[in-house]
Amino acid sequence: MLIGEAARDSGVSARMLRHYDALGLVCPTGRTVGGYREYSPDDLRRIFHVECLRSLGLSLRQIGRALDDPEFTPTALVADLVRRSRDRLQREQELLDRLRAVDSSGPAVWDDVRRIVELLHGLASPNPARRQQTALASADAEPAPAQVLAEAMLTESDENVAGALRWALARAGGEGMAVVVAGLASDDVAVRRRAVFALARTPGDEVTAALARALEDPDAMVRGHAALTLGGRGEPAAVPILVDMVMTGSKDVEASEALGAVARHRAEEASRVLDALVGALATHAADAAVRLRVAQALAELPGAGATRVLADLTRDPDRAVALTASAIWRTRAGDSMSEVPVGHVAVDVTSRG
Template structure:
C-alpha cells in the first residue's frame, strides 16, 4: 500500500509518516520500482500502535523504546504520565478559575484586567503577609467573587480574618460564599460558616441555619453559635450538645441564656438542658457543665431546677448547684 492510501486509511498525514520513517519508528517494508514507499499490513498495524501510544501522551522516543525493547515495562512510564497529566490539569483548573474570575468582574478595559490579575497573584501568594495586605485593599477594588474564593481556600487565621472583614464590607457576599457550604471538603464548609457569621442580613441567617444540619461538628458548632447569637432557636440542640461535650461550652451556655430571656424560647432551652442533665449517660462532669449553663438562664426558670440539682447524689454536682442557686436567689 502506497503512502497516500495509508494516510487516507490511518488518518496520519503523509508528512508524519515520512517523519516516522526518518526516525526509524515505522519504516515501510518495501519500495516500488519507482522508489515510492510501500507499506505492508504489519507496517500499518505498527502505525496504529504508534498512534495509540501517542494518544496516551508518550513522546516518539518513548514510543520507539516501548515498541523495540522487549524488557521494557510500562508501569513506571505510565505512572509518570499520570503525575504529569495531573499537574497539567491542576494548572489548567487554576487558569480556568482565573479566567472565570476576570470574566465575572466584567472589566471594561485591559487596565482593569491587569488589576484583577494582580489581585489574584496577591491572594494566591505563598506569603501570608502579602495575602493579608491584598485582602485589606479597598473593598470596591476587589471583586466579591475573588474574596469569597480566597476565604474558602485560606488556612492562615490572620489572613482569613482580614478576608472576612473585607467580605463583610462588600455587597452580595452571602451569594458568593454560601456555595462553600455544599463542598465535599469539611474545611471549606467551616470557612464558609465563619464568613457567613460575620455577614449581616436574613440571607446569611438562613444559610447558617442550613449549616446546622452539617455532619461535621467543626461546621455545625460555629453555625450554632452564630445562629443562636442571631436569636434562632434552631441552634438550641447543637448548643446544648456543645455544653454536654464541653466544646465551647461557656460560649454556648451564654447564648442559650440570651435565647431564654425571650419568654417564648425559655421553656425550650430549659427543657433541653434538663433533659440532658437527667440522661442516664450524663456523668458528673456533664451535669456540672449543664448546671453552670442553667445558671445563665433567667432566675425564674433556672432556680427550681438548680435547687433540685443541689440534692444530686454526686457531691460535686450538688455543691455547684447549691452555690449557683444561692447567687441566682440573691438576684431574683
Template sequence: MLIGEVARRSGVSTRMLRHYDSLGLVRPTGRTVGGYREYSAGDIRRIFHVESLRLLGLSLRQIGRALEDPAFAPSDLVGDLIRRTEDRLKREQELLDRLRAVDASALSGWQDVLRIVELLHGLNSPSAARRQQTVLAPAEDVPVPAEVLAGAVLTETDPNVAGALRWALARAGGDGVASLAPGLSSVDVEVRRRAVSAIAGMPGDEASAALESALGDVDPGVRGQAALALGARGVLAAVPVLVGMVVDGVNDVEAGEVLGTLSLDQGRAEEIMAALTGELAAHREDTKVRIRLTQALAEMPPDLARDVLRELGGDEDEAVALVASALAGVLEEGL
C-alpha cells in the first residue's frame, strides 16, 4: 500500500508518516519500481501501535524505546502514565481553583491582573524560599485574596512557608475560615491536618464551629489539633477527645494542661474529673495509661485533685502509687 493510501485509511498525514520513517519508528518494508514507499500489513499495524501510544501521552522517543525493548511491560507504562496524569490534573485543578478566586476579586485593570498572575507564579514556584518571599512581600498595592491564600495553605508542604501563609491569611480578612473549611472534608489526611492547623489560629465562632466538626475525624492528629485549639477557647465539647489523648499518650502533656485550664470553671471541673477517674477505673491493668491519667489529675484544681491523688497513693500498682503520692505532696506544698 502506497503512502497516500495509508494516510487516507489511517488518518496519519503523509508528512507524519515520513517523519516516522526518518526516526525509524515505522519504516516501510518495500519500495515500488519507481522508488515510492510501500507499506505492508505489518507496517500498518505498527503505525496503529505508534498512534495508540501517542494517545496515551508518550513522546516519539519513548514510543521508539517501548516498541524496541523486548522487556517492555505495558502495565508498567500505563501505571506510570496514570500517576503522571493524576499529578498533572491535581496541579491544574489547584491552579483552576486559584484563578476562580482571582476572578472573583475586584480587579480594576490589566495591571492588577498581571500582578495577581505574578503572585500566582510565586506561590506555584518549586522553590520554598520563593514561595515564602511571595507571601511575605506581595506585589505592591495588590493584596492576595483570602481564597488564594487558603488554597495555598491546603497544599503547602514546607513548614516555614505554611506558617507564613497562615500568618498572611489571618491578616487578609475576608472569609478565610469558609475558604479553608472544604479542606476538613478532604480524603487526603495531610490536607485535613493543614486545614485544622490554619483554622486553629483564627478567632471567632465560625472557626470554633469548623474545629468542632473536626473532633470526629478518623485521624488522631486532626481531632487532636482541633481539641487542643477548642479547649484553649474554653469549648467543653473538646473534653472527650482531650481525655482520649491522655489515655493514648498522644500529646498527653498538652492535653492535660488544656484540661486543667478548662477545669478552672467550677461547673466544668467536676465533669472533667469524672471523665479522668472513669478512665482510671477502665484501665486497671495498664500502668502507663494510669500514670498519664494520674499526671493529668494533678492539673485539676487542687481542692478536687488532692483527695483523689491521696487515694491513688495507696493504689495496688506501685508505680501509680509512687507518682500519685509525689504529685499529692506537690499540691499540698503549694497550699
C-alpha cells in the first residue's frame, strides 16, 4: 500500500511516516516504479508497535533500540517505565505541594513568595538540624505559614524537629489545625500518631470532636493518646479506653490520672468511672497485677465508693495488692486505726516480712 493508505489504516499522518522513514524507524519495504513508498503488512504492524510504545512514553530513539534489539524484553522495559513515571509524578506532586503552600499563605509581594520557598527548602533538607533551625526561625516569618508547618510536622520523623514544628505551629495560630485534624484520617498510622500528639496540646471544641473520633482508631497508640487527652479534659467518652489501659498496663498511671479527672469533672461521672473499674476488676479477678493497678487507679477517684472498694482490697490474698490498697485507704480514711471499717484488717505498710 502507498503512504496515504498506510496513514489512513494506521492513524499516523503521512508526514510522521516520512519522519519515521528518515530516522530508519519504519522503512517501507519497497518503492513503486515512480519512486513512491510502498508499505507491506509487516511495515504496518511495525507502525502499530511504534505507536504503542510511544503511548507508554518512550522516545523514538528508545523505540528503535527496543524493536531492533533481539534481547528486548517487555518486562524490563515496563518496569523501567514504571520507575521513571513514578519519579516524574513525585516531582510533579512536590511542585504542586509547593505551589499550594505558597498560594495558601496569600503572598502579597514577591518577598513573601521567596520566604515561603526558602522555608519549604529548609524543611525538606535531609539534615535534621537544618530542619529544626528552619522550624524555629519560621516563627518570625510573615505571613505565618501555618499550613506549611502543619504538613511538615505530620511527615517529620525526627522528634526534635517535630517538637520545634509543633512549637512554631502554635505560634502561627490556629490556621494549621485543620491540616492536623485531617491527619487523623490518614492511611499512614505514623501520620495519625503525629496528629493526635499535636492535637493533645490544642484546645477547642473542633479538636475535642476530632479526638473523640480518634477513640475508634485501629491503632492502640492513637486511641490511647486521644483517650488520655480527652480524659484530662473531663470527657466521659474516653472512660472505656482508659479503663482498658489500666487493665492492660498500657500507660496505666497516666490513664488512672485521666480517669480521676473525668470523675472530678462532674459528680455523676465519678460513679460511672468507679462502676467501669469494678466491672473490669471482676472480669480480671484472677490477675493480681490487674488488681494492683486498679487499687492504684482508685487512689485518683473521689468519693466513698472508691474508699469502700479499697477497703475490700486491703484483704486481697496478694500481699502487694493488700499493702498498696491499705496504704491508699489509710491516706483517704485517716491514719487512725479506729477508722478501719468493721470486718477489715488494715495491713501494716511498713512490714516487709
